[in-house]
Amino acid sequence: MPGAVPPPSPDEPVGRYPTVLAAPGTESPKSKGKRKRALGDENKRTVRLRLLPNGSQERKLRRIADTAAKLWNELNHARLVQHRESSAIDFKGTEHEFYHRYKSVLGVNAGQVINLNNWMWKSFFELSRLYKQGELPKFMGKPSPPGFWKDRLLGRRELRVLVRNDRYYIEPINNGEGYLVLKDWGLRIRYAGRIKWSGKQGTLVIKYEGGRWFAYVPITVGEKPARSNPKGYVRGIHEKIQIEKPKGNNKAFIDVGLNNLFAVAFSHTNAAILIKGSTIKAEYYWWKREIRTYQAIRDWLKHRGFELWKKYHALYMHAVYKRRERLRHYYRTAVRFLTETLHEMGVDEVFVGYPYLVSQDNGNEYNTNIWWYAKVIKWLGEVLQEYGIKLNVVSEHGTSKQCSICNAEHENGRVKRGLYVCPVTGIKINADINAARNIARRVGYEVPIPRKILSYIVTSNGVKPITPKEGVTVETPTMETPP
Numbered sequence: 001m002p003g004a005v006p007p008p009s010p011d012e013p014v015g016r017y018p019t020v021l022a023a024p025g026t027e028s029p030k031s032k033g034k035r036k037r038a039l040g041d042e043n044k045r046t047v048r049l050r051l052l053p054n055g056s057q058e059r060k061l062r063r064i065a066d067t068a069a070k071l072w073n074e075l076n077h078a079r080l081v082q083h084r085e086s087s088a089i090d091f092k093g094t095e096h097e098f099y100h101r102y103k104s105v106l107g108v109n110a111g112q113v114i115n116l117n118n119w120m121w122k123s124f125f126e127l128s129r130l131y132k133q134g135e136l137p138k139f140m141g142k143p144s145p146p147g148f149w150k151d152r153l154l155g156r157r158e159l160r161v162l163v164r165n166d167r168y169y170i171e172p173i174n175n176g177e178g179y180l181v182l183k184d185w186g187l188r189i190r191y192a193g194r195i196k197w198s199g200k201q202g203t204l205v206i207k208y209e210g211g212r213w214f215a216y217v218p219i220t221v222g223e224k225p226a227r228s229n230p231k232g233y234v235r236g237i238h239e240k241i242q243i244e245k246p247k248g249n250n251k252a253f254i255d256v257g258l259n260n261l262f263a264v265a266f267s268h269t270n271a272a273i274l275i276k277g278s279t280i281k282a283e284y285y286w287w288k289r290e291i292r293t294y295q296a297i298r299d300w301l302k303h304r305g306f307e308l309w310k311k312y313h314a315l316y317m318h319a320v321y322k323r324r325e326r327l328r329h330y331y332r333t334a335v336r337f338l339t340e341t342l343h344e345m346g347v348d349e350v351f352v353g354y355p356y357l358v359s360q361d362n363g364n365e366y367n368t369n370i371w372w373y374a375k376v377i378k379w380l381g382e383v384l385q386e387y388g389i390k391l392n393v394v395s396e397h398g399t400s401k402q403c404s405i406c407n408a409e410h411e412n413g414r415v416k417r418g419l420y421v422c423p424v425t426g427i428k429i430n431a432d433i434n435a436a437r438n439i440a441r442r443v444g445y446e447v448p449i450p451r452k453i454l455s456y457i458v459t460s461n462g463v464k465p466i467t468p469k470e471g472v473t474v475e476t477p478t479m480e481t482p483p
Helices: 029-040 055-086 091-132 278-303 309-344 365-370 373-386 431-442
Strands: 044-051 160-163 168-172 177-182 187-192 199-201 204-209 212-221 250-256 260-266 271-276 347-354 390-395 414-416 419-421 428-430 452-459 462-465
Touching: 055 091, 055 160, 055 187, 055 204, 091 160, 168 199, 250 373, 250 431, 260 309, 260 431, 271 309, 271 431, 278 309, 278 365, 278 452, 309 347, 309 373, 309 452, 309 462, 347 373, 347 431, 373 390, 390 431, 428 431
Parallel strands: 250 347, 271 452, 347 390
Antiparallel strands: 044 187, 044 212, 160 204, 168 177, 177 187, 199 212, 204 212, 250 260, 260 271, 414 419, 419 428, 452 462
16 A cells, blocks of 8 residues: 555564554555654653542533534534435535534634544545555455444533633643633633643644543643744643753663563663563453443343333443543553652663564454554554663564574473473563563664573552562663773
């Protein structure tokens, strides 16, 4: 497909961001443009704030969000009818009609909803063109038109609001609370949440999720607002993303997995780090049981005509929301801990293995639902940027089979889930650490065989060390920067 790139070579590192999966020298002009845009987005972050509206604000916010969803659904339906009748859409005509129909309630913010719908329909047409030409990957299937903002079972509209960047501003009181002012509706809603970044604000998105209101504020960090909108500047703690400098010039090599979320080998020490992800699997399966229970009761009641099914549908939706939030919390906690540990150890560059198309070529519940490898690597790159640490994404194809001791592939080298034995030398090594050492060799580094492995586990209250003996506390090793 135009703009797509072939799978990266196993012997070459790929781009800094996992969304750009091309080896140097293999990019098309369009993908080079994507890389430039990705690098230009390095200073963009989104802050999520919890909104705490009072009774009257809650009711007004619901009416506004319901109107925005109604605009989206009616506009989308009109365009869907046009598409089915003539395979074409009158963008200008529908824009003019629906903007003037809803501007009395939404004001100029109706244009933000329409712009988003325009973008989604144009993306659908582009994907459909590529599909007809046979240029889409096989796993993508036939593209579908944009969907509707509603719950299919209940028929209720999903509540969300889009606000133009000059139609709101934020009044922080301290580091953890303040007020969100929506100009067009005269609302001044209290919020809770820390604003870390300062910069120019973008289009605000307000969503009702899990029985709570959240505001998503995009920020271009360090950029000043337009003169016509002096209040369009979010004041946070930091005015630039890099807030620390690397303490050394050591290199780290990371194999990302699920049982061991991160296996890290280093260039200048014989220590290694394992951050275990077994608690993430446990959390997923606990919520999976809850979701399955609510779904079964809901369907049983619904098929027998009991109105109580709506209550269990609400419990089902809330459980789906909680599972996503809990997994997100575990992953982001682990990413923050790993970054801070690497910074203390004097690392200035990280090479992480990316499992290219693993869920498409060999998809299962683990690598599709539980293991958020693309998001994890993206979050890791964003946090590493705060410490001035460079991230390189490397294809990890074949790194689990290859022996990092003798540099040969052994079919039966991985004797157990976490153990790799070299049949030539008889040396035993953790299987994920073995993969991390192979990632290092792939990019031209030789790392020492680890003599000490520091193990940690992700919990809901932070990352905790797994101590080898009772009463022993494992400390992060320190390394001297080589001359």
